[in-house]
Amino acid sequence: MDTAARSPALISWNEGPAQAAITSFVARVTTEGGPDFVPPADRIAVFDNDGTLWAEQPMYFQLAFALDRVKALAPQHPEWKTQEPFRPLLAGDVKAFLAGGEHAIVAAIAAAHSGVTTEEFAGIVREWLTTAQHPRDGRRYLDHVYQPMIELLDYLRANGFKTFIVSGGGVEFMRCFAESAYGIPPEQVIGSQGKLRFEELDGKPALLKLPDIQFVDDGPGKPAGIQTFLGRRPIAAFGNSDGDLQMLQWTTSGSGLRFGLIVHHTDAEREWAYDRQSPVGKLDQALDAAAAGGWTVVDMRKDWKQVFAFESTAGAQRQALPTTR
Amino acid sequence: MDTAARSPALISWNEGPAQAAITSFVARVTTEGGPDFVPPADRIAVFDNDGTLWAEQPMYFQLAFALDRVKALAPQHPEWKTQEPFRPLLAGDVKAFLAGGEHAIVAAIAAAHSGVTTEEFAGIVREWLTTAQHPRDGRRYLDHVYQPMIELLDYLRANGFKTFIVSGGGVEFMRCFAESAYGIPPEQVIGSQGKLRFEELDGKPALLKLPDIQFVDDGPGKPAGIQTFLGRRPIAAFGNSDGDLQMLQWTTSGSGLRFGLIVHHTDAEREWAYDRQSPVGKLDQALDAAAAGGWTVVDMRKDWKQVFAFESTAGAQRQALPTTR
Secondary structure, eight states, X not given: OOHHHHOOOOTTBOSSHHHHHHHHHHHHHHOTTSTTOOOGGGOEEEEOOBTTTBOOOSSOHHHHHHHHHHHHHGGGOGGGGXXXXXXXXXXXXXXXXXTTHHHHHHHHHHHHHSSSBHHHHHHHHHHHHHHOBOTTTSOBGGGGBBHHHHHHHHXXXXXXXXXXXXXXXXXXXXXXXXXXXXXOOGGGEEEEEEEEEEEEETTEEEEEEEEEEEEOOSTTHHHHHIIIIIOSOOSEEEEOSGGGXXXXXXXXXXXXXXXXXXXXXXXXXXXXXXXXXXXXXXXXHXXXXXXXXXXXXXXXHHHBSOSBGGGGGHHHHHHHSOOOO | OOHHHHOOOOTTBOSSHHHHHHHHHHHHHHOTTSTTOOOGGGOEEEEOOBTTTBOOOSSOHHHHXXXXXXXXXXXXXXXXXXXXTHHHHHTTOHXXXXXXXXXXXXXHHHHHHSSSBHHHHHHHHHHHHHXXXXXXXXXXXXXXXXXHHHHXXXXXXXXXXXXXXXXXXXXXXXXXXXXXXXXXXXXXXXXXXXXXXXXXXXXXXXXXXXXXXXXXXXTTHHHHHIIIIIOSOOSEEEEOSGGGHHHHHHHHTSSSOOEEEEEEOBOTTXXXXXXXXXXXXXXXXXXXXXXXXXXXXXXXXXXXXXXXXGGGGHHXXXXXXXXXX
């Protein structure tokens, strides 16, 4: 492998401690004969998705999908218009709906994610990703993947790493875009799961998505999900919130050189600024743990030259899409 | 890729319809520009383990492990000696224990597979695999992997396939040998799972194995497991029992060229002969489905020149290990 192939540029990263920590770690674990060398098969890197690989404000994108889906399904469920928890949502008051808390959100997720086959569901998600617009800028949700993280994934893979998503998001949802957006194939996406039922539909075998939860891949569920799906302890973990704390602890407490990184959302202009008090992507305990454990903390405002790919041609693209919604 | 690299020999296969069906399928899906070409990323092949990649008589090897483990743990549980279901087992009467049916077996599996961390468990399984002897010939259980299937795995991988295990066996158990025995890395092993709990033990994060079942990867659970873990529908599936029926249906009902294969245990001399009436590895509905669906059925006695690697030097090795147990 020549040097060029091993080092796709981290061109959206400013020079600084975060970028230096990444390249130093990679150099050490890939130096054959060195004290920290790790064979390629064990170069496993795990990435949270929401807030780490793409944005998560003003609400998780999968929740935005679920709310759109509830609205699309409403004509088939006339009772939703008058019943909680969907009544305020269908009356156009998203805030009042979200005030229903976890109960309301779980109901929306279940309604949006079940009653269809896995293949139908993938089609619905792909359609939504193509058409739905983010409320802040009218762009597609997929335009809000972080350019520096895409470069980081490429850089790690060029250095023999196998990259996995380990996210609280739904596994069937993320697989609809993980390969095209991140270069991560379906079998390397670990996430929360609903139950599936195998049955014959119109004489053909199908997998029907049920409303019941099979596994929640968040918090302490992340190390469990890693063990169950992956079966190896990663040597590098990347997250942004308290939901990633145990994944980072599990990864960095293994023997040998390990790497933990937290994306700290500090850029209210280009993205969002939030941490300890945020209802979405709360970063509190994990920020303290990062300081104690020597994990790298990315200061998004300082460390990232560019956040989204569209910034470079922002003017031109902004005109192409309406920003109202 | 030169021809030699693409065709590791299926030298333990006799020439015949099974071997011809395999090589014809592989030739068709790998012929670029041909009508049946499948890009490498979609060349997913799934293999059952017990009875397909290694033997499963006179009882599933993992059950033999569990019974040995219950005996080893018995001194810490003096009550087991007088209580069902372990009383007959600890008195040396395995048959009477097994007559306790699913309840007894589940209890043994739970006792053998929980109360330790994932890392401790892997150590226990590896130790057992090194020392335990199969009751029929005194050889290690791992000596009972099928040589023709090892060659088949190699052959498929040399032709761009990604090979997965999809088994009712425990995922943590199989990962202890899948890489060394089959060349299948941990992240490509899908199996039944117990629940895990993340906790601190002696100040270090650990995953504790709990007795509760998380997911049963058997029968209709196999397509569900494939979808949840793998996220793609395979193009080739290999099994040997009714527990593989739905996996074969799911695989072969996709669009494009598909391949289904069943290993039929017809060799009472070199291995075992059993099918429709067997309590272990019952092959009844899936044998009928194979005829109806055009799946390839391997007649072990006729199609396999050699079953186990040790056969070639059988005399010499038989002397090396005691055959009593």
